[in-house]
Every structure is written in structure tokens, then in C-alpha cells.
Amino acid sequence: MTNKSMEALAAEGAVYFIFGATGDLARRKLFPALYSLYREGKLGERFAVVGLARRPRTHEQFREDVLESIREFCRYKAEEGQAWREFADRFSYQSLDIGNVEGMRALKENTEELESRYEIRGNRLFYLALAPELFGTVSRNLRDGGMLDSEGWHRLVIEKPFGYDYPSAERLNEEIRHVFQENEVFRIDHYLGKEMVQNIEVLRFANAFFEPLWNSNHISNVQITLSETVGVEERGAYYNKSGALRDMVQNHMLQMLTMIAMEPPSRLDPEDIRDEKVKVLRSIRGFGSGEEVRRRVVRAQYTEGISRGEPIKGYREEDSVPSDSQTETFFAARLFVDNFRWAGVPFYVRTGKRLPVKSTEIVVEFKNVPPGVLFATKQELRPNLLVIRVNPMEGIYIKINAKKPGNEMTVQPVAMEFCQSCQIGINTPEAYERLIYDASRGDHTYFTRWDELAVAWKLVDPIAAAWAGSGDGLAFYPAGSWGPEEAERLLAEDGYFWWPVNGQEEDNIIWVSNAGK
Numbered sequence: 264m265t266n267k268s269m270e271a272l273a274a275e276g277a278v279y280f281i282f283g284a285t286g287d288l289a290r291r292k293l294f295p296a297l298y299s300l301y302r303e304g305k306l307g308e309r310f311a312v313v314g315l316a317r318r319p320r321t322h323e324q325f326r327e328d329v330l331e332s333i334r335e336f337c338r339y340k341a342e343e344g345q346a347w348r349e350f351a352d353r354f355s356y357q358s359l360d361i362g363n364v365e366g367m368r369a370l371k372e373n374t375e376e377l378e379s380r381y382e383i384r385g386n387r388l389f390y391l392a393l394a395p396e397l398f399g400t401v402s403r404n405l406r407d408g409g410m411l412d413s414e415g416w417h418r419l420v421i422e423k424p425f426g427y428d429y430p431s432a433e434r435l436n437e438e439i440r441h442v443f444q445e446n447e448v449f450r451i452d453h454y455l456g457k458e459m460v461q462n463i464e465v466l467r468f469a470n471a472f473f474e475p476l477w478n479s480n481h482i483s484n485v486q487i488t489l490s491e492t493v494g495v496e497e498r499g500a501y502y503n504k505s506g507a508l509r510d511m512v513q514n515h516m517l518q519m520l521t522m523i524a525m526e527p528p529s530r531l532d533p534e535d536i537r538d539e540k541v542k543v544l545r546s547i548r549g550f551g552s553g554e555e556v557r558r559r560v561v562r563a564q565y566t567e568g569i570s571r572g573e574p575i576k577g578y579r580e581e582d583s584v585p586s587d588s589q590t591e592t593f594f595a596a597r598l599f600v601d602n603f604r605w606a607g608v609p610f611y612v613r614t615g616k617r618l619p620v621k622s623t624e625i626v627v628e629f630k631n632v633p634p635g636v637l638f639a640t641k642q643e644l645r646p647n648l649l650v651i652r653v654n655p656m657e658g659i660y661i662k663i664n665a666k667k668p669g670n671e672m673t674v675q676p677v678a679m680e681f682c683q684s685c686q687i688g689i690n691t692p693e694a695y696e697r698l699i700y701d702a703s704r705g706d707h708t709y710f711t712r713w714d715e716l717a718v719a720w721k722l723v724d725p726i727a728a729a730w731a732g733s734g735d736g737l738a739f740y741p742a743g744s745w746g747p748e749e750a751e752r753l754l755a756e757d758g759y760f761w762w763p764v765n766g767q768e769e770d771n772i773i774w775v776s777n778a779g780k
């Protein structure tokens with residue numbers, strides 16, 4: 264983003280509207296993100312935040328809710344006293360049912376008063392932390408209630424899930440686009456706000472030694488793992504309709520894949536980058552038949568098990584999950600990007616709940632040196648890996664083969680790690696901070712464009728259709744395990760295996776790391 268747009272934001276300011284201000288997302292992510300931005304001077308002097316939801320709250324009660332959320336979830340400590348008061352005074356609350364256009368008219372009056380008090384030039388950012396069914400109504404009522412009449416910019420930030428399948432996503436998009444232009448819409452995929460996902464572009468395009476090797480001549484396969492220890496907890500009603508495919512694959516997993524596979528954009532311009540990402544999505548080989556889904560996709564559900572020493576109940580025993588649910592809590596697939604660069608290279612993706620560790624990692628496995636010559640005659644050599652650690656630890660490591668010190672020419676594997684989170688610690692900005700900041704500067708780079716979403720839905724819809732109404736092919740895995748054995752077979756059929764997350768289970772490997780391993 265240019266300095267000019269940063270300066271413009273600071274000079275003109277903005278009002279931030281949080282629809283769904285009494286909800287979980289606002290409490291855990293949005294208020295802490297706004298506070299961090301404030302502490303870093305990124306909201307400037309001219310800003311106000313208006314919380315909106317149906318339940319009654321006084322301004323003071325709302326500020327107390329915000330303070331509590333910051334105490335619990337923010338990476339900055341709430342500076343209580345005068346500094347806190349100055350921040351909190353910018354927060355106000357209005358009880359409003361977004362189906363009611365009269366409420367929007369009252370909001371317009373309140374907003375104009377705030378804009379005049381803080382000398383803000385009519386810039387308005389609407390964050391919809393609401394169920395997606397309400398997005399169309401809010402958009403219409405914002406327009407009909409006069410909230411879009413101010414002279415500044417108007418931006419709509421919307422949360423996932425964006426639809427349930429392609430037709431519903433298209434309907435939702437049309438409802439929004441009756442009111443907002445595409446360049447006013449910021450569709451959140453919080454994985455795009457993660458430091459290491461953004462770092463993929465830098466690693467690839469700012470280093471001389473990766474890009475020449477970044478193709479099917481040198482890379483044998485790519486593995487993307489997004490494992491979670493949590494189950495569905497109180498989100499059963501949502502999750503049981505969604506499952507891992509819609510909750511994680513259609514969005515976060517495919518977005519990470521596009522960052523790995525895309526061609527260099529012609530410029531670091533949001534539209535150039537998003538053009539390249541959409542080309543990758545269009546190149547992913549589709550699932551033409553149910554048979555193909557069975558061959559290339561594994562779905563499974565967790566049963567009772569043990570995780571970190573604690574007994575864990577099975578998915579079907581969770582509250583608000585039907586006891587005969589066929590919903591997948593685990594997904595693995597072999598994908599292909601059928602373009603010139605990636606022809607024949609499998610991209611393995613897997614994600615699941617109640618797995619042994621919380622970790623998101625991308626492993627790029629390079630083709631091995633030819634077998635039967637030089638050092639490969641004496642021992643089996645491990646392939647070189649580049650591992651991008653996305654979450655919760657952030658960093659990268661590469662695995663190479665090196666000589667074991669001594670007289671014998673023995674080769675040993677060495678991992679060289681740059682642990683970014685060890686260096687920066689908890690001060691790495693949270694994804695939501697980056698994304699709110701980017702939206703307020705009008706930078707679309709790390710938001711999904713409609714055509715990206717549309718192609719992603721068209722890719723996953725045939726998988727969902729092949730599964731619909733049948734438990735055929737649903738495998739099971741005990742909570743606390745790495746998923747069903749079918750997921751191991753998926754790679755074994757091609758002569759590969761899932762690399763252990765963080766190399767933890769690998770023996771006989773030397774670590775060189777700033778993490779002090």
C-alpha cells in the first residue's frame with residue numbers, strides 16, 4: 264500500500280461499524296485487533312467505532328465488554344487510566360435490528376454527529392460479524408437508511424462462510440452487488456492475513472534460489488496440513504451443515520495452495536496478484552465423477568479417543584450434533600494443478616479436528632538426487648524439503664543432506680530453521696489486525712475476489728454432491744490420532760508419506776535453529 268493512502272487515512276479518518284458487536288467474533292478478534300491498531304497509531308487521530316446488535320447495552324456497558332475482551336485476547340495489555348479512557352471514548356453502541364430501516368436512519372444521525380465531533384470526512388467501514396443470511400438485508404438497509412450518502416468511501420467487510428455452495432454464493436453476491444461495487448467489498452479469509460501466508464510471495468519472488476526450482480522438474484509433491492486439536496465445541500449447529508470441506512478446504516486450504524502455485528504477478532498490485540491466484544484455481548483438475556472423488560478424496564469423522572492424556576468424546580456425541588451425522592471432520596485429497604509449471608505434481612491437502620497437534624504447515628518436497636550414484640549408493644538419502652510453518656509457530660526451515668563430521672563420508676540430514684515467532688514473539692500482528700487495517704486503506708490484496716470464490720465453490724461442489732445423502736466412504740478415526748489410514752494410503756499409492764509436522768518425529772536429524780532446539 265502506498266504512503267499516500269496511509270496518509271490519506273490518517274488525515275481523513277473513518278468510522279468503523281461493527282455489526283454483531285455482542286458476538287463471539289467481535290469479542291475474540293475484532294475489538295482486540297482495533298486496540299492493537301490504536302496502540303500502533305494505525306487508526307490515526309480521527310476515528311470512532313460504533314457497535315451494533317439487537318440486545319440492549321449502554322455505551323458504558325459496551326465499553327466494559329470491549330475492555331474485557333482486550334484483557335482476555337489482545338496482544339497488548341489494556342493501559343487502564345487516562346490512555347484507556349481516550350480509546351474507550353471513541354466507542355459507542357446502538358441497539359439495532361438490521362432488518363429495521365428506521366434503525367439505520369437513527370444510525371445515520373448518530374454517525375454524522377460522530378463525524379463532526381472527530382472531524383472525520385464521511386469514510387465508513389462496515390464490518391459484518393453476522394450470519395451470512397443477513398448480509399443482503401444489511402446492505403439494502405444501509406443504502407435505504409442513507410448510510411451510504413456521505414461524501415467519503417464506503418467499504419463492506421464480510422466474513423466467511425460466503426455461501427454454502429456455488430448457487431447460494433452467487434445469490435449472496437448478487438444481493439451485495441446491488442448495493443456495493445466489487446472494489447468496495449472485502450471478503451475475509453483470515454488465512455490470507457497470516458504473516459507466513461503473506462510471506463510465501465516474498466520467499467518465492469525475493470530469493471534467487473527457490474524460483475528456478477519451483478516447478479515439476481524439481482518438486483515431487485507439495486503437502487498442506489492444517490490440523491486442529493479442537494473439536495466442534497458449541498459450533499455443532501453450524502459445523503454439522505458445513506463439515507471440513509466447506510469450513511476449511513473451500514477457503515483456507517485452497518487459498519494457501521494458490522499462493523504456493525501461482526505464477527509471479529506482473530506487479531505487486533492487488534488485481535495482478537488475484538488474477539494469478541484465480542488462474543491457479545481454474546487449473547486445478549476437477550472431480551468429474553463420483554469415482555474420481557472416491558479415488559482422490561478421503562473423508563472421515565472422529566470417534567472417541569484420547570488427546571493429550573484426556574478422554575475425548577466422539578463427534579456424534581457432541582451436543583447439537585445428530586447421533587447419525589455423516590459430516591466429515593477430516594478431509595484429505597490429492598489435487599493436481601494442470602498447467603505448464605505443475606503438470607503431474609500432486610498437491611496433498613489434509614485438515615481435521617481432534618488431531619494430535621494444532622499446526623498449519625506447507626511442505627515442498629524436492630525430487631531426490633538420482634539413486635545409485637555417489638552418496639546415494641551407500642545409504643538412502645532423504646529428499647530436500649522447504650517447510651513453511653504458518654500457525655501457531657511461524658517460520659521456515661529447509662532440510663538438506665550434509666556430511667557427518669568424521670572420517671567416514673556419511674551423510675546426515677540437517678534442518679536449518681528460521682523461527683520467526685521465536686524472534687518476534689507474541690508481537691506478530693494477528694490476521695484480523697492486518698485485514699482491518701488493509702480494508703481501511705482500501706488494499707484488496709489479501710481479500711478474496713468474487714471470481715476466486717466462484718471457482719473455489721465450483722471445485723468443491725462436485726465433491727459434496729458425490730457425498731450427498733450417503734455415508735458411503737465415510738471413514739472414522741479416534742480423536743487424538745492423525746486421521747484414518749485411508750489418508751496415509753492416498754500418499755503411499757504414489758510412493759510418498761505425510762511428513763511429520765515440525766519434523767518432530769524424525770530421528771537422527773541435526774537442527775540448526777534460532778529457536779534453540
Ligand SMILES: NC(=O)C1=CN([C@@H]2O[C@H](COP(=O)(O)OP(=O)(O)OC[C@H]3O[C@@H](n4cnc5c(N)ncnc54)[C@H](OP(=O)(O)O)[C@@H]3O)[C@@H](O)[C@H]2O)C=CC1
Nearest residue numbers: 283284285286287288316317318360361392393394422423
Ligand atoms: N466466531 C469466530 O471465530 C468466527 C466467526 N466467523 C463468522 O463471523 C460471523 C459472526 O460469527 P460469531 O460472532 O461467531 O456469531 P455470534 O452468533 O456469536 O454473533 C452474532 C451477532 O449477530 C448479532 N445479530 C444477530 N441477528 C441480528 C439482527 N437481526 N440484527 C442485529 N444484530 C444481529 C448478534 O447479537 P444480538 O443477538 O444481540 O442481536 C451477535 O452480536 C458469522 O458469519 C461466522 O460464520 C468466521 C470465522 C470465525
Ligand SMILES: O=C1O[C@H](COP(=O)(O)O)[C@@H](O)[C@H](O)[C@H]1O
Nearest residue numbers: 423453491493510511515623654
Ligand atoms: O475459519 C475457521 O478457522 C478456524 C481455524 O483457524 P486458525 O487461525 O485457528 O487456524 C477453525 O477452527 C474454524 O472451524 C473455521 O471456521
